[in-house]
Structures are given as structure tokens and as C-alpha cells.
């Protein structure tokens with residue numbers, strides 16, 4: 368089996384390292400030829416994962432045709448809002464029976480589609496050939512070989528099990544799931560909730576506030592996922608609460624860090640500049656998740672507040688007052704949080 372990871376940012380590079388460490392012959396596609404040359408020469412990707420030594424059997428290429436031709440496994444590691452355009456360029460070079468794995472945690476703003484839906488439409492492959500890899504996987508920690516688990520979701524369980532073996536290393540432990548919807552909604556919404564946690568920490572609030580946002584964020588995630596067709600238990604797992612805890616708590620999270628800048632009073636432009644070109648998916652997905660919630664008539668007040676702060680100029684302090692000023696209610700309604 369030959370794998371290609373399309374996108375050499377922090378998570379693409381770390382995932383290519385996992386595959387290589389698991390013994391899978393892997394190529395890492397980079398947009399820039401100069402970066403591919405540097406990775407091949409130095410076995411590091413200093414732009415995204417400084418100080419990490421990549422396996423010597425991992426090779427990089429900036430040539431799309433060369434990278435994709437004959438690849439059995441194609442891992443899509445570009446940001447959510449750029450997946451459609453990138454895939455259109457990759458499409459002519461994809462093998463008919465290749466498995467496509469999505470790493471992106473977002474909802475397309477122009478269509479409200481999940482990433483697996485974008486892949487199915489643009490690459491014209493059946494959903495059984497598309498998988499999603501998601502979970503509490505901060506790239507730097509995985510690249511350092513710190514123990515972590517992940518979820519590989521595919522409607523075709525035998526394909527998920529095959530992928531599970533391809534990604535299984537002594538430090539990275541994949542679990543299978545067939546609930547692609549729940550996994551994708553979990554991954555997209557947790558970035559929005561991490562922005563909210565970052566804002567709270569930037570303001571100076573402590574652990575009670577953090578735990579409240581994570582828990583009520585999980586309730587929003589469960590409501591949306593259930594409405595779209597996901598299973599509740601998925602969100603009690605790595606793709607839900609697992610990823611929320613990791614992302615909402617860690618200073619390594621780009622979304623949490625972005626939110627913290629806003630909470631400290633930075634403008635959107637200043638927070639964007641501080642991200643040094645790395646993607647904080649929740650900034651765009653807060654708009655598409657809010658729209659998806661409206662489409663399914665699901666209440667997501669935290670997500671709406673994050674969207675208003677990011678895109679309507681609502682001050683963080685006003686978002687806090689408006690969330691706390693809402694009508695009081697029971698914790699659980701008709702079986703759902």
C-alpha cells in the first residue's frame with residue numbers, strides 16, 4: 368500500500384510521520400517545491416514542526432501527478448475552505464479505487480457541506496471510499512510521539528479497519544467508527560467552542576468557566592449532530608468530548624489561541640496576524656455551523672456568540688452578558704442536553 372498526504376502543514380506533516388512510523392510507504396505533498404526540497408534534505412519541516420525529525424523513509428514532493436499516481440490512500444490535509452479547489456486540481460490524478468481520508472475539521476461556508484460530502488462531490492467517489500480521521504490530536508504532541516488515540520470513521524467498516532492498521536503505531540492508537548456525520552460535526556464544532564474557551568481565558572476567567580463552555584458546547588454539538596443524522600455516543604468519545612478537552616485546554620490549539628487574543632482585546636486582524644498564517648478553522652466555520660444550526664432549527668447560543676464576535680464586531684464582554692442573560696432553563700430537554 369502506498370499513501371500520500373496532500374498538504375504539509377502541521378497536521379499533514381505529523382500524519383505523514385505517523386503513517387511512515389507505522390510502516391506505510393508515504394509521500395508528503397507540499398505546495399512549495401522549496402519546502403519539499405528542504406524536507407527531503409533535512410528530514411524536518413521547520414516551517415510547521417520545528418525541532419521534529421521526520422522518518423528517513425518519508426519523502427516529499429511538490430509534483431501533484433507524481434505524488435498521487437498509484438497512491439492507494441490519499442489523505443486530504445489542507446484547510447476546510449480550500450479543500451474543494453485543491454481536490455479539483457488533484458482529481459485527474461486520483462486512482463479510481465483509492466481511499467480518501469479527510470483530516471480537515473470544518474464545514475464549507477459556501478455550501479454548508481461536511482468535508483466527506485465535498486470529497487464525494489468533487490472527486491466523484493462513493494461514500495464507502497471516504498473516511499474521516501479525527502480526535503484529540505494536537506499535531507505537535509503527535510509528532511513528538513506522545514501517546515494519543517484517534518477515530519477513523521468510514522461507512523464501510525472493513526475499510527476503516529484496514530486504515531486502522533495503516534495508522535497504528537506504538538504511540539498513535541486508532542479506533543474505528545461508522546458514524547461519519549457525528550465525527551465530522553464533532554470536529555467542526557469543537558473548533559468554535561475552543562474559540563469561546565480562548566476568549567474566556569483571554570478575559571481572565573478560570574476553570575469553572577472553561578468547564579461550563581466545554582460542557583454546554585458539547586450539548587450544542589450533540590443537538591446539531593443528532594439533527595443532521597449523527598449518533599450521540601460518538602460525541603461521548605474521542606471525536607466529541609475527547610477533542611473538546613484537548614483543544615479547549617491546550618495553548619497549542621490555534622483556535623483557542625486565536626480566541627484568547629480576542630478576549631485580551633485584539634482585533635480580528637491582530638489575532639490573524641498572530642496566527643502566522645496557520646489556520647484556525649473555527650473562525651470561518653463559526654459562520655457555517657451557525658447557518659447549519661439555523662437550517663436544522665437547532666439552538667446553538669455559544670456558536671452564535673462566537674460568530675457575532677468574529678464577524679459582527681460584538682465585544683467579548685457583550686457576548687458574555689448576553690449568554691448569561693438568557694432565560695433560565697432545565698439542563699436537559701426531551702432526552703437531549
Ligand SMILES: NC(=O)C1=CN([C@@H]2O[C@H](COP(=O)(O)OP(=O)(O)OC[C@H]3O[C@@H](n4cnc5c(N)ncnc54)[C@H](O)[C@@H]3O)[C@@H](O)[C@H]2O)C=CC1
Nearest residue numbers: 374375376377378379445449470471472504505506645646
Ligand atoms: N494542527 C493540528 O493540530 C490539527 C489540525 N487538524 C485539521 O487539519 C486541517 C489542516 O490543518 P493544519 O495542517 O494544522 O493547517 P496548517 O495551517 O498548519 O497547514 C495547511 C496546509 O495546507 C496547505 N494549503 C493548500 N491549499 C491551501 C490554501 N488554499 N490555503 C491555505 N493553505 C493551503 C498549506 O500550504 C499547508 O501546507 C485543518 O482542518 C485542521 O483543523 C486536525 C487535527 C489536528
Ligand SMILES: O=C(CO)COP(=O)(O)O
Nearest residue numbers: 502503504505620621622
Ligand atoms: O484539531 C486539533 C486537535 O485535535 C487542533 O486544534 P487547532 O486547529 O485549534 O490547533
